[in-house]
Every structure is written in structure tokens, then in C-alpha cells.
Amino acid sequence: MILELRGVNSFYGSSHILFDVSLDVPEGGAVAVLGRNGVGKSTLLKSVIGQLNPKNKSSVKGSIKYEGMELVGRKSHEIARAGIAYVPQGRHIFPSLTAKENLLLSERRKKGSDAYWTLERVYQLFPSLREREGTKGNLLSGGEQQMLTIARGLMQNPKVLLLDEITEGLAPIVVNELVDVMKELMKTGVTILLAEQNIKFALGASTFIYIMEKGQIVHACHTDELDRDTIGKYLGA
Numbered sequence: 001m002i003l004e005l006r007g008v009n010s011f012y013g014s015s016h017i018l019f020d021v022s023l024d025v026p027e028g029g030a031v032a033v034l035g036r037n038g039v040g041k042s043t044l045l046k047s048v049i050g051q052l053n054p055k056n057k058s059s060v061k062g063s064i065k066y067e068g069m070e071l072v073g074r075k076s077h078e079i080a081r082a083g084i085a086y087v088p089q090g091r092h093i094f095p096s097l098t099a100k101e102n103l104l105l106s107e108r109r110k111k112g113s114d115a116y117w118t119l120e121r122v123y124q125l126f127p128s129l130r131e132r133e134g135t136k137g138n139l140l141s142g143g144e145q146q147m148l149t150i151a152r153g154l155m156q157n158p159k160v161l162l163l164d165e166i167t168e169g170l171a172p173i174v175v176n177e178l179v180d181v182m183k184e185l186m187k188t189g190v191t192i193l194l195a196e197q198n199i200k201f202a203l204g205a206s207t208f209i210y211i212m213e214k215g216q217i218v219h220a221c222h223t224d225e226l227d228r229d230t231i232g233k234y235l236g237a
């Protein structure tokens, strides 16, 4: 497993949010964490990337191992440098910079190595970003902005890509386009851990699913084994 969470408990101040979360992400796999609003999906991803720390009065207990390296207690920039890219919820792009400038700002290459993700490869995956490369971030459509945030994550050339609710607020047709992008991404060998409320998207964009409720993992299965009863029980309206 490239990423292994064992008995993770996360806190904001004295609020206990994640309870004994254990989860495995295989190298090259695509794992989805599904759950309703407020169950702790973002907290889980933030725990992995080191954003829960004393500085913002939050903390993580337990173990999060990435290629055998313990991440709990490490700083987020160290974790990013080690090869984990995080695309936070909401479209955090630079509004006054062009799409291309946004991409180049995120570029990260190991010295002396040929990084897989270049501007050209990113444009092949997202042809609309090539067309819009000279357009300022705030003038892109919602779908284009979200594609730009994913593309920026890729420009960091991560081994693991964490995606937090990238379908939020997008029209169904754009969500379908994103499923196609995810299928292409899965072929490149990058490891994906995504947090989602959109079941249809998660079904198309993952190979394994964990369902969360109130800060706990309540169900785990291969994506093609997720049945209607389980969806209704934990994710139904």
C-alpha cells in the first residue's frame, strides 16, 4: 500500500472529528471516500496532508504511512515535497492570472529527472485549458476552473493526488467529462484518493470505496460491489 491510515483520530481543538479511521490506498489505485456533508471527508484529507497541526489548534493521533514514512507530525510542505498533492475543496486558483500562469506556478520537477506531467501533457488531458490558456482564472467557467485545479495538482508531479469534492457545484454534463478525465488519469499510474458526495462520479472514478458517517468508516468495498441498499442506508437523501 502506498498510503496506510491506522487508527486515525483527528481533532479541531477539543472537538473530536475522526474516530479510529483505518484505510488503505494501493499504489496506482483510485480510492473514493464517500459520505454526506459534515461526516469528516475533508478532515481526513487534511489529516493526510498535514494541515491539522498545533498552529491552527488541531491535531491528528494514530498513524498515516506513505511509502512506509510516517506523516503524522510532519509539515504539509514536507509531505507535498515527498509526493502528495492536495486539491482542496473549492476552486482555489489565482483569479487575476491566466490559466497558463496558474499551471506554471504549480510546476514541480525533481532536479535531473524527467517529470511525467508537463504543460503539454496537461493540455492533452484537458484540451479546453489549452484553448483557454491566455484567459484569466476568474473568467473561466466553473468546470474549467475545476479542471485547472486538478491540472495544477498534476503539475506538481505527485505520486498521490488527493481530490476534495471536485464535482461540487458542477453541471451533470461537466461531471461526466470529469469521469472521462479520471479514467485517463487512472491509466497514467498516479494514485488517487478522492472525497465525494457525488455517488455517480465516485462509481465512475474509483476502484475501491469507503463510506463515512460521523467521522467513522462504516463500509468498505470494491466499487463494482457497492449495492443499492448500502447507498440508500448511508448516502440516500
Ligand SMILES: Nc1ncnc2c1ncn2[C@@H]1O[C@H](COP(=O)(O)OP(=O)(O)O)[C@@H](O)[C@H]1O
Residues within 6 Å of the ligand: 012, 015, 017, 035, 036, 037, 038, 039, 040, 041, 042, 043, 044
Ligand atoms: N476548522 C474547523 N474547526 C472546527 N470544526 C470543524 C472545522 N472544520 C470542520 N469542522 C467540523 O468537522 C466536521 C467534519 O467536517 P468536514 O471534514 O469538513 O466534513 P465533510 O468534508 O465530510 O463535509 C463537521 O462537523 C465540521 O463542522
Ligand SMILES: [Mg+2]
Residues within 6 Å of the ligand: 041, 042, 043, 089, 164, 165
Ligand atoms: Mg468537505
